[in-house]
Amino acid sequence: MDISLSQDQKQVQKLSPTMRQSLEILQMPIVDLWELVKKECKKNPTIEIDDRQRDRRTFSKEKSDLHQEFLENIEGTISLKDHLLQQVPEWEEGEKAILLKFLEFITERGFFDGDLRDIANSLPADIDRVKWVYDELKLLHPHGIGAKNLQECLLLQLDQISSCEHLGLAKTLLREYFDELQKGKIDFLSKKLHISRGNVIAAGKIITRLNFSPISGFSNERNVTIVPDLKICKLDGEWVINFNADHIPLLRFSELYKKMVSDDCEKTPETWRYLKKQARYGKQLYEAIDRRQTTLMGIAKVILEHQIDFFERGPKFMKALRLIDAAKQINLHISTISRAVHGKYVDTPHGIFEMSKFFDGGGTESVSQSAILERMREIIKLEKVRTTDAEIVEILGRYNIHIARRTVAKYRKMINIPNSRQIVIHAARGKK
Numbered sequence: 001m002d003i004s005l006s007q008d009q010k011q012v013q014k015l016s017p018t019m020r021q022s023l024e025i026l027q028m029p030i031v032d033l034w035e036l037v038k039k040e041c042k043k044n045p046t047i048e049i050d051d052r053q054r055d056r057r058t059f060s061k062e063k064s065d066l067h068q069e070f071l072e073n074i075e076g077t078i079s080l081k082d083h084l085l086q087q088v089p090e091w092e093e094g095e096k097a098i099l100l101k102f103l104e105f106i107t108e109r110g111f112f113d114g115d116l117r118d119i120a121n122s123l124p125a126d127i128d129r130v131k132w133v134y135d136e137l138k139l140l141h142p143h144g145i146g147a148k149n150l151q152e153c154l155l156l157q158l159d160q161i162s163s164c165e166h167l168g169l170a171k172t173l174l175r176e177y178f179d180e181l182q183k184g185k186i187d188f189l190s191k192k193l194h195i196s197r198g199n200v201i202a203a204g205k206i207i208t209r210l211n212f213s214p215i216s217g218f219s220n221e222r223n224v225t226i227v228p229d230l231k232i233c234k235l236d237g238e239w240v241i242n243f244n245a246d247h248i249p250l251l252r253f254s255e256l257y258k259k260m261v262s263d264d265c266e267k268t269p270e271t272w273r274y275l276k277k278q279a280r281y282g283k284q285l286y287e288a289i290d291r292r293q294t295t296l297m298g299i300a301k302v303i304l305e306h307q308i309d310f311f312e313r314g315p316k317f318m319k320a321l322r323l324i325d326a327a328k329q330i331n332l333h334i335s336t337i338s339r340a341v342h343g344k345y346v347d348t349p350h351g352i353f354e355m356s357k358f359f360d361g362g363g364t365e366s367v368s369q370s371a372i373l374e375r376m377r378e379i380i381k382l383e384k385v386r387t388t389d390a391e392i393v394e395i396l397g398r399y400n401i402h403i404a405r406r407t408v409a410k411y412r413k414m415i416n417i418p419n420s421r422q423i424v425i426h427a428a429r430g431k432k
Helices: 017-027 030-043 052-056 061-073 080-086 093-103 116-122 127-137 150-158 167-176 178-182 186-193 197-208 255-262 269-306 308-313 323-329 334-341 369-382 389-398 405-414 420-431
Strands: 047-049 076-079 223-226 230-235 238-243 251-253 345-348 351-354
Touching: 017 269, 017 334, 030 047, 030 269, 047 269, 076 080, 080 093, 093 116, 093 127, 116 127, 150 167, 150 197, 167 178, 167 186, 167 197, 178 186, 186 197, 230 269, 238 269, 251 269, 255 269, 269 308, 269 323, 269 334, 323 334, 369 389, 369 405, 389 405
Parallel strands: 230 345
Antiparallel strands: 047 251, 076 223, 230 238, 345 351
């Protein structure tokens, strides 16, 4: 055995416990944040949830009714069917019918256990159209729904994460070493990939935070509660951003703690140390929640400013917006923006959307990739699926969307729509 000693000089940035807590809270959906706060209040006697602060918030008499209506309607229990349909308001009725047919073949864990041709024959529907709906289903929330197995389910969820350290390694482990990963062969993976055990473990932690059963949060009737952090709506002709105030946990020092501090009774040094330590934890939690809200509000302002056409006119008018551009605008790191928007929702006049949907690095400088795809679907349907790539380029140009023909070909593959030449081949085969 070759044993040797060597020195390496490395610059390693370590996060303090306070910074780690702040990042974890930033990533948390609002429902998970509430659970965390309730647990902390149970074990920490110095803090409690402050319900009185909500009553102190003042609104003008003209807007108070509108605000109350907002609070009453921002949360609701909806069926899985309605939740999926709400994400595709622009689809044709035939496509929605295919989507609902897929639900008959979704298992209790959210996986797809059916055959595409059987679905096409039962409706009846064109097989290419069924394949397109299936591919779209796997892009909808809850992420991972429609996957054929756990491996695909986890990969679909990783695809929704914009950027984070060890994300690429996590994808590699899932794609190429899924069996070894399940068996916990950390040393084997470390040697095989020539990386440290720490990196394997870090990538594994990303995977363990994913949802292994995409619809596990649904009841037997497949209902789920969606709680948006924010609502963007028009009040008195102006676009405004509101927090979902009734679902944001507000903290204060508990009456018990105040009494113990002010009480003249003698306290042991151990008691004082314990109280100070718990009070410090409580303050850090309060500040982390406050930073979370400040960050989300800053991001929401960027979204509203950049995506005003979407709010005024609908999903077809969503513009290209990159995470890096938003990060520069509000002076935050791109990874912070990515963590903040993941799993957060915003209520809009066009439905409830994940905040991450407003960030699209594809498309052109002025139009988002999703908006271009919607235009392409519209063009192809109007032209009865006979349009060539060159013709689509020309028609898109009329909407001031200028992309190359090869880009149209790439987008065709993404939405699983054949080109005119492939359609002729399919038709010829059908005649035979």
